[in-house]
Amino acid sequence: MAKIAVTWKKSTIGYKYDQRRTIASLGLRRLHQTVIHDDNPVIRGMLHHVQHLVEVEEVNK
Numbered sequence: 587m588a589k590i591a592v593t594w595k596k597s598t599i600g601y602k603y604d605q606r607r608t609i610a611s612l613g614l615r616r617l618h619q620t621v622i623h624d625d626n627p628v629i630r631g632m633l634h635h636v637q638h639l640v641e642v643e644e645v646n647k
Contacts, residue, residue, distance in 0.1 A: 588625040589645040594618060596639045608636050 594614040598606040612632055613621045622645060623629045633642055 589622050590625045590629070590633075591620050591622055591643045591645050592633065593620040593641045593643075594639065595641050598639060601639070605636050605639065608632050609639060612636075612640075614640075 592612055592614070594609060594617055597617060598609055612623070612629075625644075633640060
């Protein structure tokens with residue numbers, strides 16, 4: 587299965603609570619932190635919800 591790297595790039599201060607919870611549920615705890623996830627529709631939906639706060643890259647293995 588393909589992997590994607592998600593990097594938290596912008597603070598959630600001033601954004602809705604559900605967007606903060608989405609960032610947390612992606613496993614991001616600190617600004618500029620990167621996590622690796624499987625590329626599936628659930629994760630893509632979460633990323634679409636916070637696309638203005640994160641940066642997404644495909645990981646080649």
